Amino acid sequence: MLELRNLSKSYGGRAVLDHLSWNFKAGEFVAIMGDSGVGKSTLLNLIAGLDTPDAAPGESPIIVDGIPMSGLDDDAATKLRRARMGFIFQAFHVLPHLTLLQNIALPLLLNGLSTTRAEEMLEAVGLGGRGHDFPHQISGGQMQRVAIARALVHRPALVLADEPTGNLDPDTADAILTLLQREIKATGACAIMVTHSQLAAKKTDKILHLSGNRLQETTIVKPFEQ
Template sequence: MLELNKLSKSYAERPVLHELSWTFKAGEFVSIMGDSGVGKSTLLNLIAGLDVPDSKPGLSPIIVDGIAMSGLDDDAATRLRRARMGFIFQAFHVLPHLTLLQNVALPLLLNGMPTDRAKEMLDAVGLGGREHDFPHQISGGQMQRVAIARALVHRPALVLADEPTGNLDPDTADAILSLLQREIKATGACAIMVTHSQHAAKMTDKILLLSKDGLQETTMSTRLSNN
């Protein structure tokens, strides 16, 4: 579903990611852990096409569903992201002038799909009955749930989640992670979750550790012994 092929990124000649290579499979829920500043959020932004990797002639560092991101212009990348990806941002990016229902329905409208599932997803994240509220009327944790519902509503093939449970209480976090698991298994999507939460990581199929040496699969016991 997703291939990374010697993916690198530097800012002002400071290397952040260096020649990362990994293959993520459809139907797989993967968490990525690592120290602060190691490049976890940068990695998600690169995969989504929100940032541009360092270029090397003849190399396609990011391939999504068989499509090389480096070969797409801005419009084509936007269409691919809109149709095939769901992104859960740390900063929510919930649109303040839209109701909660309109926020969740937006990916469906942009893809020319029926909007019935928007209410279903609001119910699934525990916000049933709040459809006509606006973002200023809800808490940060509730906005996080709106963002999660919006990312999943159009059944994307690739879900990218940046600390999706960071603003949620433990019980709500467990419910949201279970929802992610169900959606991934039901649709055969691939999901990549960046998290600092050991509890959240343990609910995924695979845990990857990002360090200056690249990506490597790990277990929670190994992760704990390295801290």
Template sequence: MLELRHLSKSYVPGRPVLADVSWTFKAGEFVAIMGDSGVGKSTLLNLIAGLDTPDATPDAKPGASPILVDGIAMSGLDDDAATRLRRSRMGFIFQAFHVLPHLTLLQNVALPLLLNGLSTTRAAEMLEAVGLGGRGRDFPHQLSGGEMQRVAIARALVHRPALVLADEPTGNLDPDTANSILELLQREIKATGACAIMVTHSQLAAKKTDKILQLSRNGMQEIDCVNPFAQ
């Protein structure tokens, strides 16, 4: 579903945030990415989404791309094509929510459906699924941070994306709500065959996934899911 090939990113020459990261993510997988602060976890999600541009690889073959989504080379897309791909195939859960303040909760969640020319019926269903049923006419300023996070999660999943990118999706939630949201992600992935990649510092959240990857300055490696945090 998603392939990373020798992906690197530097904002200051000679000081890479990410260096030579390669991995293949399969459809139907729920994957957690963990690592120390500053190793590039959020940068990795932004690069996958096409919101940032990876460094050129000096020895790469002509036309090669370090990021492929469903076999499509992200580096080969112009801005319009990349936007269409994100709109139709991806769902995003950002730490900053990006909930639109001038829209109601229902309108916020329905936005991906409208942009893709789909029926908006599922928007109310997703608000119900994240515990905000009956509040569709409320506005974001009436919500707590945790409630806005749940709106963002409902919006990311409403159009049944093939690739879900989640940056600390449970960071603003109490333990019970976090658990229910992770179970919702699991159900959606199973129902749609999507691939979900979740950046998290939470060991409890990571243990809900199918696979845990550790990102470091030396690249990315899988952690044993049976006893992932044993010393």
């Protein structure tokens, strides 16, 4: 579903990612872990098209659903992201002038789809009955839940999540991760989640550790098992 081929990114002459390669499969929920500053969020931003990878001769370093991203113009890339991707970022990006229901329905409207599923997703993240509220009327954790519902509402093929449970209490975080699992399995989507939480990572199918410019599959040992 998603292929990384010799993906590199440098800032100010310092390589953050250097010839990184990995294949992510449809229907797979993957956690990416690693030390702060190692490039986890940079990786998500590159996949999302919010940042540009270093030039790679001969091939596109990012291929989504068989489509080389570097071969798309801005309009085609925007349409691909809008239709095929869902984003959950730490800053929420919930639009303050729209109600909670309107925020969640936005991807459906942009893709010319019926908005009826927006109510279903509002209920699924525990905010049923609050669709007419505005973002300034809810907490940061509730805004994160709105962002998660918005990312999943149009059934994207690729979900990118940067610390999606960072602003949630443990019970809500567990419920949200269960929702992510259910949506991924139901739609056959691929989900990539950057997280520092071992509990969150353990809800995924596969855990990758990013270090030294490489991804490596790993397992996490609970503290009491060490």
